[in-house]
Amino acid sequence: MNPNAAPRALRANITLIGRRNAGKSSLVNALVGQEVSIVSEQAGTTTDAVAKAYELLPLGPVTFYDTAGLDDEGSLGELRIRATKKILFKTDIAIVVISEKGIGSEEKAIIDEIRQQKIPFVIAFNKTDINAISAQDIEYCETHKFHYIAVSATNKTKINQLKKLIVDIAPTELKQEPLLVGDLIKAGDNVVLVVPIDLSAPKGRLILPQVQTLREILDANAVASVCKESDLAATLANMKQPAALVITDSQVVMKVAPLVPEEIPFTTFSTLFARYKGDFEILLRGSKKIDELKEGSKVLIAEACSHHVEPDDIGTVKIPNWLQKYCHCYLQFDFYSGCDFPDNLEQYDLVIHCGACMLGRAEMVRRLKECERRGVAITNYGLTISKTQGLLERVCRPLEDHILSKAAL
Numbered sequence: 001m002n003p004n005a006a007p008r009a010l011r012a013n014i015t016l017i018g019r020r021n022a023g024k025s026s027l028v029n030a031l032v033g034q035e036v037s038i039v040s041e042q043a044g045t046t047t048d049a050v051a052k053a054y055e056l057l058p059l060g061p062v063t064f065y066d067t068a069g070l071d072d073e074g075s076l077g078e079l080r081i082r083a084t085k086k087i088l089f090k091t092d093i094a095i096v097v098i099s100e101k102g103i104g105s106e107e108k109a110i111i112d113e114i115r116q117q118k119i120p121f122v123i124a125f126n127k128t129d130i131n132a133i134s135a136q137d138i139e140y141c142e143t144h145k146f147h148y149i150a151v152s153a154t155n156k157t158k159i160n161q162l163k164k165l166i167v168d169i170a171p172t173e174l175k176q177e178p179l180l181v182g183d184l185i186k187a188g189d190n191v192v193l194v195v196p197i198d199l200s201a202p203k204g205r206l207i208l209p210q211v212q213t214l215r216e217i218l219d220a221n222a223v224a225s226v227c228k229e230s231d232l233a234a235t236l237a238n239m240k241q242p243a244a245l246v247i248t249d250s251q252v253v254m255k256v257a258p259l260v261p262e263e264i265p266f267t268t269f270s271t272l273f274a275r276y277k278g279d280f281e282i283l284l285r286g287s288k289k290i291d292e293l294k295e296g297s298k299v300l301i302a303e304a305c306s307h308h309v310e311p312d313d314i315g316t317v318k319i320p321n322w323l324q325k326y327c328h329c330y331l332q333f334d335f336y337s338g339c340d341f342p343d344n345l346e347q348y349d350l351v352i353h354c355g356a357c358m359l360g361r362a363e364m365v366r367r368l369k370e371c372e373r374r375g376v377a378i379t380n381y382g383l384t385i386s387k388t389q390g391l392l393e394r395v396c397r398p399l400e401d402h403i404l405s406k407a408a409l
């Protein structure tokens with residue numbers, strides 16, 4: 001864990017998918033204004049996916065993936081189709097490229113799959129310089145309320161409009177940075193941060209999540225008090241106006257919880273970051289899976305990057321111990337670090353993800369969605385710690401109350 005590292009920029013993955021020869025490579029070239037992908041009239045030109053980084057304003061940095069045609073033949077073709085489908089797991093926005101032949105059963109199957117995976121998509125009818133969209137295809141798109149556009153990669157027609165459509169349908173996590181704590185407090189509130197200064201605390205400074213939280217409290221014109229867990233009781237007792245929120249480091253949540261009166265909203269930095277960095281509902285759903293783990297259940301501890309492992313490492317030592325104690329049984333743990341998930345992800349009963357300090361929100365949400373698409377529950381370190389200490393409900397309450405109050409508006 002290195003919570004001081006700056007988050008990587010958000011980068012959206014945009015995948016062009018369709019039959020061979022539909023013009024996927026030509027369209028990628030037209031979108032980025034460069035000849036990055038080989039184009040030919042021979043079907044099956046693109047065999048391995050080609051990635052091209054591009055700055056798509058106002059969305060920001062994106063990667064276009066040009067994929068192999070989904071009607072590729074033979075055993076190698078099957079492998080390519082599988083590789084293309086794997087890219088779909090990581091796709092934020094899909095462009096279904098249709099050739100001059102229009103939408104057939106193959107295209108409908110692709111669209112169904114994309115919809116099932118809840119990927120926003122646009123249908124790009126390519127080659128409209130030689131063939132206009134048929135009335136039947138227009139009706140199909142209109143009936144299903146699909147976004148569609150007629151383009152020509154060769155003539156560069158409506159390429160800018162296609163880019164605009166991509167930006168319009170982009171998921172919200174790609175468009176706006178969410179708040180960490182600012183929406184949970186109001187001007188003048190007292191917020192107490194509990195920061196343990198133990199051996200694992202870096203010398204002479206606070207860590208990034210703490211600094212980021214402090215900054216947001218100030219931005220909200222609220223007042224922050226910072227103390228160690230040993231000084232919390234005195235800090236709360238000396239306040240003329242009761243604390244509006246107490247936020248603690250997860251690792252001391254057990255010590256701190258009894259010191260905070262029930263009526264004072266109480267949460268952890270990790271819980272705030274679970275919402276800020278990911279999809280809170282997916283993570284919360286995943287944490288419920290902990291109660292279903294039984295003897296021999298398989299748990300994957302996934303870390304987004306490799307790092308030096310301390311003897312009491314949170315991912316490899318503490319969380320496995322807490323979990324087994326909580327579940328009263330032996331669990332099988334696998335550990336995986338890197339920007340991908342293992343191919344056999346489906347065999348796990350639960351994935352527990354690290355705090356994702358090195359990942360942008362979009363990337364973390366994408367990882368969460370990939371697990372959902374592959375039917376595997378996922379939660380994260382922070383929620384797991386609170387759950388195994390019996391405090392999950394309490395530390396989530398400030399966020400859930402906020403979600404409910406927003407829904408009531």
Ligand SMILES: Nc1nc2c(ncn2[C@@H]2O[C@H](COP(=O)(O)OP(=O)(O)OP(=O)(O)O)[C@@H](O)[C@H]2O)c(=O)[nH]1
Binds near residue numbers: 023039
């Ligand atoms: N007339 C016309 N031809 C196009 C257009 N876009 C692509 N083509 C042609 O269609 C053929 C296939 O184009 P590619 O871009 O290689 O198609 P692809 O979907 O990447 O094909 P694979 O990689 O084989 O799956 C080439 O001969 C292109 O010149 C277009 O907008 N209009």
Ligand code: SF4
Binds near residue numbers: 305307355356
């Ligand atoms: S991304 Fe995950 S594994 Fe890497 S330093 Fe951050 S919390 Fe630790």
Ligand SMILES: [Mg+2]
Binds near residue numbers: 024037038039045046
């Ligand atoms: Mg191609």
